[in-house]
Amino acid sequence: MAEEVANSSLVVPQSMLFAIVINGILGFAMLIAFLFTAGDLSAIVKSQATYPFMQILENSTRSKGAAVVLSSMMAVMSVFCGLGGISSGSRMLWAFARERAIPGWQWIHKLDQRTAVPFHSTAIIIIAAGLIGLINIGSSEVLNIVLSLTMEAFFFSYIIPLSLLLYRRLKGDIKEPGQGSKKGLTWGPFRLKGFIGILNNIFALVFASVAALFGFWPSQNHPHLSKMNWSSAIFGGTLILAVIYYLGWGRKHYMGPVMEVQVPPQVPEPRSNVPDIYRD
Structure with a gap:
């Protein structure tokens, strides 16, 4: 969603750092409060509460009503987190469709003429999220595999650009x-310079690699087939299908990152703020 932010090359990384610092401090304070008020951990695990944190809230407040209210607040916050995920996911899907990187891009990349919102991509993300949520009805183990697969996809999406950035850093x-050619790579306004930047890239790459590796492991030692984490097989199969798709179709149609420049309109004024290629 950085495309929708003014001066995104500077504002977006600053916002990310501020979010990490602020949420880290608040999260650490909440963790300390939870640990001091949790009580007997074995009793919490054996309690009848649906989730252990509900029992912790009841122990700390000594009131079921207060625990219900606080648990409801967490549910509301989860809804807002889900809305944020839907917004970012729909924009990402729309960006891939705009660049002709996925099947059905002709329909997915259309924008609503009145709101200029990618309605089609948003609908796809909402339906997909709802279907994934239904998996838990049949098997919680399968849902855990899907969630593990999502985490692995996130980490590998970080590993690839981190590796390329480190490679380019080391090669100079x-x-x-203002020093390079127009076709070369130039630094943006927000970065760590020199040796500190290289160390930062190495640390991030090692951390993401270790996290991705352990994400493929099962949750217990010597698991039964029904408890096995099959995300590694699914991830590998997805990569194979992605390579086949790219070699067979994607490389012929993929346009690469599309750069859009908004030109001030001439008289007469356009009737819609949506480009013709994005209209339904």
Whole structure:
């Protein structure tokens, strides 16, 4: 969603850092409060509460009503987190469709003429999220595999750009603004310079690699087939299908990152703020 932010090359990384710092401090404070008020951990695990944190809230407040209210607040916050995920996921899907990187891009990349919102991609994300949520009705183990697969996809999406950035850093291919050619790589306004930046890239790459590795492991030692984490097989199969799809169709139609420049309209004014290629 950085495309919708003014001066995104500077504002987005600053916002990410501020979010990490603020949420880290608040999360650590909440963790300390939970640990001091949790009580007997074995009793919490054996309690009748649907989730252990509900029993912790009841122990700390000594009131079932207060525990219900606080648990409801967490449910509301989860809803808002889900809305944020839907917004970012729909924009990401729309961006891939705009670049002709996925099947059905002709329909998915259309924007609503009145609101200029990618309605089709948003609907796809909502339906997909709802269907994934239904998996828990049949098997919680399968849902855990899907969630594990999602985490692995996130980490590998970080590993690839981190590796490329570190490679370019070590080769010195990224120039300062104004020093390189128009076709070369130049640094943006927000970065860590020199050796500190290289160390930061190495640390991030190692952390993401270790996290991705352990994410494929099962939740217990010597698991039964029904408890096995099959996300590694699914992830590998998805990669194979993605390579086949790219070699067979994607490389012929994929346009690469599309750069859009908004030109001030001439008289007469356009009737819609949605480009013709994105209209239904």
